[in-house]
Amino acid sequence: MKKIINQPDHVVDEMLDGLAFAYDSIVKRIPDTTVIARHLKADKRVGLVSGGGSGHEPSHAGFVGKGMLSAAVAGQVFTSPTPDQILEGIKAADEGQGVFLIVKNYTGDVMNFDMAKELAELEDIDVDFIVVDDDIAVEDSTFTAGRRGVAGTVFMHKILGAAADSGATLEEIKALSERVNANVYSIGLALSPATNPEVGKPGFELDGDEIEFGIGIHGEPGYSRETLKPSKELAQEFVSKLKKEIDWNPEDRFALLVNGMGATPLMEQFVFTNDLKALLEGEEQLNLAFKKVGDYMTAIDMAGLSLTLLKIEEDSWIDYLNYPVDVIGW
């Protein structure tokens, strides 16, 4: 393992301090917690809290600030944060109008956030949540823990953040989150595995020229292993998988997110995006009304990328995606 770290079990703590120091105009670390919160408070909005295991930077603390999340709770690397820490995040986010939690569909995250919700309710804070499950690589969701929550979660942060900043109520945010979740689809691939600093070796193995389609953001297995192909063919594979799932028509509006997994340069992400342009705008005649490319939901040092498509069902979603924010990572 070759990493710029000190003790592996201090990585999360030191990372949070470094982040809070570097961006002290936007966020602060709540002392003795793993919560990063925005300074802005008491403008009587619904609080938004996200979080999860560390290793997905800039998720989730990178989306804390005006117009997006109120607070983000960091767990150990690839491990859900604990209920007591999530409760601290909820308290930091509470402006008296209730707090909404954005949770990715992983067994541990769902259980810990659920326990935190129960704890918050004991303290008379109204809490509701959405479990994002956008990863279409999981086909057989009856026999698994269900579709995973991956990069589509970033669109959820952005849209709900703008809605909350515009004064939406807890009930309105809950309803909006369900409509967004029903329309967001992601799929990823890996060229090489991630190494969790606390484990010290790669989470899985791939041969030199081998790639894995459908990989999860902690290296959970996908649906097939194949030999590396040109970017165009990788893009084709993603588009045909998504097309089967979404059943789109020409002129349908979509928001697109090409997301790097951590060790894939922007150069390659833009090459891949260029191939998507030809396929989605060219062949499929889709209207890509919003586009983002870069590292948003990473898997430490995994090489690879994911594609997220959000079908735009309401005009306001485009406004929300374009809504100005003051955060580290958007």
Place this chain on the structure above:
Amino acid sequence: MSTTEKWISWISQFTDQIIEHKADLNQLDSAIGDGDHGSNMDRGVKAVKEKIDQGDYEELTDLFKDIGMSLVSKVGGASGPLYGSAFISMAKASKETDDPSLLLEAGLDGITKRGKADPGEKTMVDVWHPVVDSLKKGTLAQSDIDEALESTKDMKATKGRASYLGDRSIGHIDPGAQSSAYLFSTLLEAGVLDD
């Protein structure tokens, strides 16, 4: 030895087992999960030890509650809420009874309420369930624990992160079942069941 002391001795032996087998648990988890079950449990049992070393426990309820809350607040992932819920349920049950089989049955209830796994889904429940059955019959032996643990090898995971492997999860022992097996082996060794 008083009852509380036996249970404390159990948890202390369990702590030692987890620390000793941290790398083994990570290894099992690497095969079908994300390779950190040992690290997460290690962090949890060390927090438990720190907590109970400071305490002076006359009531089982206080002991189990402290163990459960330490695990919930330190382990994270799925194991934290599951082990934590087990001990918190045991704390509640210990207000009525100090019978190990009833206490551990309550622990199992706590796990299944939180995790919603049934036997046969390749989880810690596949050790807890047969062990609690044997406990209630008064026949629990190390061989029951070994057999239950080994049975997870041929199962296909349908809950938790291992479920994404589908058939590829077959042939590996479940890491949560392994840490639970340590829990019950040390239960026998600590003499909690002896009269």
